[in-house]
Amino acid sequence: xxxxxxxxxxxxxxxxxxxxxxxxxxxxxxxxxxxxxxxxxxxxxxxxxxxxxxxxxxxxxxxxxxxxxxxxxxxxxxxxxxxxxxxxxxxxxxxxxxxxxxxxxxxxxxxxxxxxxxxxxxxxxxxxxxxxxxxxxxxxxxxxxxxxxxxxxxxxxxxxxxxxxxxxxxxxxxxxxxxxxxxxxxxxxxxxxxxxxxxxxxx
Numbered sequence: 001x002x003x004x005x006x007x008x009x010x011x012x013x014x015x016x017x018x019x020x021x022x023x024x025x026x027x028x029x030x031x032x033x034x035x036x037x038x039x040x041x042x043x044x045x046x047x048x049x050x051x052x053x054x055x056x057x058x059x060x061x062x063x064x065x066x067x068x069x070x071x072x073x074x075x076x077x078x079x080x081x082x083x084x085x086x087x088x089x090x091x092x093x094x095x096x097x098x099x100x101x102x103x104x105x106x107x108x109x110x111x112x113x114x115x116x117x118x119x120x121x122x123x124x125x126x127x128x129x130x131x132x133x134x135x136x137x138x139x140x141x142x143x144x145x146x147x148x149x150x151x152x153x154x155x156x157x158x159x160x161x162x163x164x165x166x167x168x169x170x171x172x173x174x175x176x177x178x179x180x181x182x183x184x185x186x187x188x189x190x191x192x193x194x195x196x197x198x199x200x201x202x203x
Contacts, residue, residue: 043074045094055081066119084131085123098130098191103168106136106145117148125152130191132159135166135173142167142175150178157181157190 047055055062063080065073067089073080082090084104091099105118124131136145142165149156157179158164160171164180167173181187 043090043093045090045096067123068119083118084120084133085118088123088127088129088131091129092127096129097194098132100132102134103137104131104133104135106140106142107148109139109141111141111144121145121148121152121154124149124154128194130194134168136168138167138170138173142173146175146177155179155190157187159187 044051058079063069063073063078064083065080065086066083067085069080070086070089072078084101087099087101091097104124105120107118107121108114108116111117136142146156146165156165156177158166158177158181160180161182162180163176163178164172165175165177181190
């Protein structure tokens, strides 16, 4: 069996998008196909098939773009894929209030000495965009990540009838989210209240 390539990933994403279109997906899931961005001197929110193939083929020469990298990459006419933090900024600029992704970044193990904390966590507390994810990657320090999200004022809820917090590829990390929501309608109602608690100056 040949190794799985980046181009295979791009093709799988096309299949995923086809399934979403024909299976009446949730708005949050379909938003994923509209937001994952790259830059060519400016944001591009929404990739067609040609863009996805281009992004996969050029992967080794592209930049991983977080909030800190945006000004530099755009001013130099560079290109790259965006992290959750930069995608939140792009979504907010485009007027998109919600998107879905895989795992978000978090607090790394040993962060008490390395101070290695993902910019995704601070962005979640500063940009009014809801993010649907599969939790944080299991290699990270999940308890510290949840504590940091609390410090940033981020509302975290598991989409489940329990408060089990997921760890990317598993539903239960062994830790609990502060809240849980059992239905899509309940989740939508919570997200719909964001505007009531977000200060206008923050937007």
